[in-house]
Amino acid sequence: MEISPESSSNQDIYKILIGTVLPRPIAWVSSVDISGNLNLAPFSFFTVASVNPPILCFSPLLQEDSIEKDTLVNIKQTAEFVVNIVSHGLAQTMNRTSGSYPSHVNEFDVAGVTAKQSTLVRPPCVADSLVNFECKLQQIISFGSEPRAGNLVLGRVCTIHIHPDIVKNGEVDFRSLDAIGRLGGNMYSTIRDCFEMERPAI
């Protein structure tokens, strides 16, 4: 089976991409608008883009009517955000923040999420996330104005908060973090079934 994106609907391409590029980690992104209104939403088009300097990136797509999502609008206005990591115990709460609420709605309130003041940026951290990355906007790369066009937001990490419970022998223990991943449709994965492989020593 060979598929040409040019002759497929963006819905079909979306389904193929999210059903094959997986599991995807989830950036639970807190942001504020120019007036200080809080916003919180999950994004699974998310990864590390650079270590030195430390850069994280995620991609809010344009909506079906090509309107920008609140997170993107806010980051364009205030140039700051926090990426909070989603452990399994926070899955339901994270999911509640993914609804298409109007921009004035504070998803911290909607989902009963406790906010914790950040150190260097205005958007707060999610208090119950075991890892929070405070970020300052580095760059946004936009891929057009069509529905579902991506907007790659690159943020320079300026502070990292790690809960002591997930630090074992001086290192972050990913099993204790118990982060979830997004699969296709409404499916998610855990990282509980792992295997180890040594890299070739050349």
Ligand SMILES: Cc1cc2nc3c(=O)[nH]c(=O)nc-3n(C[C@H](O)[C@H](O)[C@H](O)COP(=O)(O)O)c2cc1C
């Ligand atoms: C687990 C999960 C991952 C998501 N990942 C993305 C994503 O990578 N990009 C995107 O545009 N929307 C994604 N969404 C949908 C947004 O969270 C949703 O559109 C949200 O309402 C955006 O909020 P905002 O308008 O406050 O920014 C995801 C939803 C869920 C539940």
